[in-house]
Amino acid sequence: MIDIENDILIREIDEECNLKSFKCKKDIVNKFFYKKSIFNNKNLLSKVYIIENIRNKDIIGYFTLSTYRLNLEHGKKYGIQKLPAILLGRMGIDNNYRGLRLTETHIIPYTVGVCDDVKQNVGCRLLIAEIERGDQLKDYLLEIGMNEERITKSHHILSVDLLT
Amino acid sequence: MFDKLSFTDNIGNRGNIRSHFQQTNSSSLERDTSSLTSSFLEPPENLGLANIINNSVFRIFSNINREKIKVLLPEVEFSVTNFGQKGIDLVILSETGKWMLLEIKSLKKTYLEQESLFEDYELTFNKKETKRLIKRLKEGPSDEMKRFIEDSIKFYKQMKKKEELYKQGKL
Numbered sequence: 001m002i003d004i005e006n007d008i009l010i011r012e013i014d015e016e017c018n019l020k021s022f023k024c025k026k027d028i029v030n031k032f033f034y035k036k037s038i039f040n041n042k043n044l045l046s047k048v049y050i051i052e053n054i055r056n057k058d059i060i061g062y063f064t065l066s067t068y069r070l071n072l073e074h075g076k077k078y079g080i081q082k083l084p085a086i087l088l089g090r091m092g093i094d095n096n097y098r099g100l101r102l103t104e105t106h107i108i109p110y111t112v113g114v115c116d117d118v119k120q121n122v123g124c125r126l127l128i129a130e131i132e133r134g135d136q137l138k139d140y141l142l143e144i145g146m147n148e149e150r151i152t153k154s155h156h157i158l159s160v161d162l163l164t
Numbered sequence: 165m166f167d168k169l170s171f172t173d174n175i176g177n178r179g180n181i182r183s184h185f186q187q188t189n190s191s192s193l194e195r196d197t198s199s200l201t202s203s204f205l206e207p208p209e210n211l212g213l214a215n216i217i218n219n220s221v222f223r224i225f226s227n228i229n230r231e232k233i234k235v236l237l238p239e240v241e242f243s244v245t246n247f248g249q250k251g252i253d254l255v256i257l258s259e260t261g262k263w264m265l266l267e268i269k270s271l272k273k274t275y276l277e278q279e280s281l282f283e284d285y286e287l288t289f290n291k292k293e294t295k296r297l298i299k300r301l302k303e304g305p306s307d308e309m310k311r312f313i314e315d316s317i318k319f320y321k322q323m324k325k326k327e328e329l330y331k332q333g334k335l
Contacts, residue, residue: 009323009326009327010323011327054330066285067285068285068286069285069286069287070286070287070288070297071286071287072288072294072297072298073288073290073294074294074295075294075298078294078298080298080301083297087285106319108316109316109319109320110316110319110320110323111316112312112313112316112320113316113319113320113321114320116313116316116317117320125301128287144308144309144312145305145306145308145309145312147300149289149297150287150289150293157287159297160313161301161304161309162305163301163304163305164305164313164314
């Protein structure tokens with residue numbers, strides 16, 4: 001396993017990033033990153049964070065965060081019909097850095113940290129994560145206490161209650 | 165075409181397109197309104213997801229929202245109108261109709277294959293899911309999850325400090 005812990009930095013994407021240094025196994029995740037990530041970030045459609053190797057400027061991975069809302073049918077009797085949340089949407093790890101469990105050790109904790117920042121100032125009760133079916137990450141997230149809200153034909157939708 | 169179809173100012177407004185046009189005083193708009201409304205009533209070609217009204221106006225079905233279109237087709241000008249008619253969410257305007265058609269077909273394919281990647285910004289829970297979630301919300305997160313959140317906050321703060329040092333050139 002490559003020891004890169006000290007070289008890893010997570011930060012918001014910017015126009016100086018070497019986008020083409022990143023390539024993961026999913027074309028659609030690559031395509032978004034190359035063509036839309038800076039646009040989305042700049043226009044606040046979603047915030048795009050990169051995991052960067054500060055030694056060689058490689059982009060190790062990226063993930064996106066955006067606002068989200070759960071509409072709760074029949075929630076009126078519970079007094080909650082809409083629930084504000086944050087969505088951890090797209091995620092990708094570069095092919096050269098796969099197997100390092102960076103999603104578990106870096107992306108998820110960083111995202112929860114961002115959520116803590118947000119919830120201090122804006123109503124936000126849940127973190128929602130979409131995990132592709134078949135991805136072992138789902139098992140890890142359930143182990144640490146995330147809840148599975150729904151299984152779609154392509155994804156598991158998991159949540160974290162941010163109330164502490 | 166964009167000037168004439170200036171209802172683009174009303175992106176996101178709910179209401180009937182005919183009533184919307186009737187409220188507009190512009191004579192050029194009124195002139196276009198009749199042809200548009202009749203076209204909307206009788207779309208010439210059904211493509212499944214998108215109906216071509218003419219070379220520059222598309223009617224989009226299903227619940228694709230304008231954020232998705234913006235992300236996928238950022239260079240295309242378009243307007244969004246909720247007509248109050250079931251299944252009609254968007255009108256896209258483009259002067260390059262054929263190109264748009266291709267893009268929309270592509271969009272449909274991509275959307276169907278990778279729906280979750282488009283970040284819908286919302287999700288509706290059914291009665292059972294709602295009941296389950298509300299129960300958990302009342303209980304709050306488990307002790308294990310609280311510890312994970314605390315550890316995550318520490319990690320995040322450390323990373324932010326590292327970012328500051330990096331920006332200052334100290335790494």
